[in-house]
Amino acid sequence: MISRMHSITGHRERGLTMMELLVTVVILSLLMAGLSQLVVTNSQNASATGALARIADTGRTAVQLLAADIRRAGYLGGNIDTLGNTDTIGGSQGLPAYVINCVADTTDWARMINQPIVGIDAPDDASPIPYDCIAAQWLRGDVLTLRYAPTPAVEVGGMIATRPYLRATMIDGRVFLGSEANAAENTIDDPSARDYSLTAHTYFVAPTGRTCQGREIPALFRMAISDTGLPESQELLAGVENLALRYLVGNRYYDADDVPLASNGRWPRVEAVEITVLVRAECPETGFDSNRTFQLADVEYTPVDSDFRRQVFTTTTQLRN
Numbered sequence: 001m002i003s004r005m006h007s008i009t010g011h012r013e014r015g016l017t018m019m020e021l022l023v024t025v026v027i028l029s030l031l032m033a034g035l036s037q038l039v040v041t042n043s044q045n046a047s048a049t050g051a052l053a054r055i056a057d058t059g060r061t062a063v064q065l066l067a068a069d070i071r072r073a074g075y076l077g078g079n080i081d082t083l084g085n086t087d088t089i090g091g092s093q094g095l096p097a098y099v100i101n102c103v104a105d106t107t108d109w110a111r112m113i114n115q116p117i118v119g120i121d122a123p124d125d126a127s128p129i130p131y132d133c134i135a136a137q138w139l140r141g142d143v144l145t146l147r148y149a150p151t152p153a154v155e156v157g158g159m160i161a162t163r164p165y166l167r168a169t170m171i172d173g174r175v176f177l178g179s180e181a182n183a184a185e186n187t188i189d190d191p192s193a194r195d196y197s198l199t200a201h202t203y204f205v206a207p208t209g210r211t212c213q214g215r216e217i218p219a220l221f222r223m224a225i226s227d228t229g230l231p232e233s234q235e236l237l238a239g240v241e242n243l244a245l246r247y248l249v250g251n252r253y254y255d256a257d258d259v260p261l262a263s264n265g266r267w268p269r270v271e272a273v274e275i276t277v278l279v280r281a282e283c284p285e286t287g288f289d290s291n292r293t294f295q296l297a298d299v300e301y302t303p304v305d306s307d308f309r310r311q312v313f314t315t316t317t318q319l320r321n
Contacts, residue, residue, distance in 0.1 A: 051281040059311055119259070122142050122244075133223055144243075248272035275315050276312060
């Protein structure tokens, strides 16, 4: 009886056979492979979700920023009557000759309030944009320039000597540098006169000089008036790849090159601007491939690289002035 029990016990303590070990290893390997693939998939999904969220945030911010600035275009500190005839504005600096350009080494661009809004279409070929101060940076897309006098008013003691300012009433105006604020030629004998800092912004798409996985990152830039009165470049939103704009004049939308000019050769009063922004992820995405062509206003744009996620954002905003 004892011998039989020992025999049974010995039989039950027998180890796994080689075949059973092999089967176990195969099953565990399959499970680990499945888990690894699941981890990779979840990581890719999380990366894609994050990229889409950043694209959406950038796109919304871009159109909101442009729309808010467009609504200010042409506001000259309440100087309503001279808005339609800004040649009546004098002062020690006055207004430069009307020209759709931006020269980097003069204050002309900053003082051209006779151009409250003006656009330039992207060239059809590979030629540089015909706007001198951004030609070296510009990458692609349309260009928009806006000018206005932001509120609140400024005090003479807070003015920067080399920056241009506007002294305005409802019917009169003077343009001068901060160092010239007290000059007789800039005086307006009206207690309602207020002093305003001038704002000029030119929006465009340009390279940032940074890369991700060896690929150039584009961004929305703008030229702004520096403390010297000259234009300076400012990076705003990385990931903006293209910009398209159309202008409502007389109940019809036009591209910048087709806007009907006034009798004096200047842009007419613009009623609204249609803004279209294309935003892409800053980095390419492994396994993502899209050869989509995007409709940006009346322009079709097909990116040369297909491994970036992209999205179009569009809005229309009216001008207040």
